[in-house]
Amino acid sequence: MRGTLTEVPAIFRAVLHAFELAQEDIRRWCVPLTKTDWNARPFGLPSVAFHIRHIIGSLDRLLTYAEGRELTSEQLAALRTEIDLEEEPDPLMQELDAAIKRSSQRIHSFFASNLEESRFVGKKRLPATLAGLLIHLADHTQRHVGQAITTAKVLVVLAETRS
Numbered sequence: 001m002r003g004t005l006t007e008v009p010a011i012f013r014a015v016l017h018a019f020e021l022a023q024e025d026i027r028r029w030c031v032p033l034t035k036t037d038w039n040a041r042p043f044g045l046p047s048v049a050f051h052i053r054h055i056i057g058s059l060d061r062l063l064t065y066a067e068g069r070e071l072t073s074e075q076l077a078a079l080r081t082e083i084d085l086e087e088e089p090d091p092l093m094q095e096l097d098a099a100i101k102r103s104s105q106r107i108h109s110f111f112a113s114n115l116e117e118s119r120f121v122g123k124k125r126l127p128a129t130l131a132g133l134l135i136h137l138a139d140h141t142q143r144h145v146g147q148a149i150t151t152a153k154v155l156v157v158l159a160e161t162r163s
Contacts (some may be wrong), residue, residue, distance in 0.1 A: 009112035011134055016107060018138035019100045022145045026052065029149040031093060037155045038089045048155075049087035051148035056092075056099040057082055061104045062140065066133040100109055107134070128142050 002020075030038070031047050038049045051163045057078050064071055071079075115131035128136075 008108070011112070011115060011131055012110065013138055015134050015138040016104055018142055019104060022055065022141050023097065023100060025149060026093070026096070026146050029152045031089065033089065033152055033155060035089055035161075037152070038092075039086050040151075040155060042151065042154045042158060045151045046083070046147065046156065048148045048151050049085065049089075049092060051144040051151070052092050052096055053082050053085055053087060055144050056096055058140055059099050059103040059137065060146075062133055062137045063103055065119055065128070066110070066130055066137070067106070068119055087141050095146075103137075110134075 002017055008016065030052070033048060039047050041047050057075070057156055061071055061075055061079065064075065080106055110130065115129065115134075117130050119128045119130055120126065121128050121133070
């Protein structure tokens with residue numbers, strides 16, 4: 001509904017717009033937080049940093065499946081460490097921006113005529129299609145953005161109640 005990227009097929013455009021919205025929302029709600037807040041887990045919630053790190057990794061992993069490939073040992077190792085990392089906000093935001101740029105370029109390499117092609121996900125080789133993976137990519141990204149924003153808002157409310 002942004003009226004942009006009109007030269008891109010609709011399903012690709014939707015995913016690219018989801019990326020734009022993710023960057024905007026994270027900048028609005030999460031960037032103002034301190035490093036301590038980025039890594040805090042209020043009420044046991046996953047940290048803002050975890051959600052951003054997970055978005056970065058899942059973009060790469062889901063696009064690897066969309067490209068018809070299996071994950072590398074490096075991708076699997078990164079997945080196992082996502083929850084345990086203490087992150088600095090500025091470098092993590094730079095990494096997110098770079099991951100979204102790379103992901104956008106990868107999406108531009110797909111052809112709309114291939115959307116119904118079969119793909120497989122994970123060790124169990126769950127059946128999917130290119131279209132299904134792209135839709136999941138947008139949905140998954142937005143879901144974690146929403147969770148990061150929720151954690152950020154909880155942190156803001158907690159800080160206000162302490163003042």
